[in-house]
Amino acid sequence: MNGAEVLDIGRDAIWLxxxxxxxxxxxxxxxxxxxxxxxxxxxxxxxxxxxxxxIIAIFVSLLLFLPLMGALLGGFMREIAARIAGM
Known part of the structure; x- marks a missing residue:
């Protein structure tokens, strides 16, 4: 893994x-x-x-956006796991 890949992962993590x-x-x-x-x-x-x-609005929004957040985090984790496996 070179420096460009590390920066790419960092950029993706910040965007996520x-x-x-x-x-x-x-x-x-x-x-x-x-x-x-x-x-x-x-x-x-x-x-x-x-x-x-x-507080109520933020709690409701967390309940509504939780599936989206889980999908985004799951996709990022799969990408990181694929990069680790490809080393």
Whole structure:
């Protein structure tokens, strides 16, 4: 294994991490901005109001995206195992 292959594996791992984290982070961002906008429009200044909807939305998004995350991680692991076997 040369340096280019190591960099290729590292790049693939970083891209996989972005793919795994992005859906959950986007859901948290959308819920946070929506609740913040609601608080601004109604002039409710309760700082703890945002946590419960955000936690619930992130938990639901994890349940929805878990099959996709598992498939992506499984594919990456198969690719790494194939590279190890090919050495």
């Amino acid at each position: 991490t972005i793919q795994l984290c992005a859906p959950v982070l986007v859901v948290g961002l959308v819920v946070g901005v929506t609740i913040g906008l609601f608080q601004a429009l109604t002039q409710i200044q309760e700082q703890t109001l945002i946590y419960a909807p955000k």
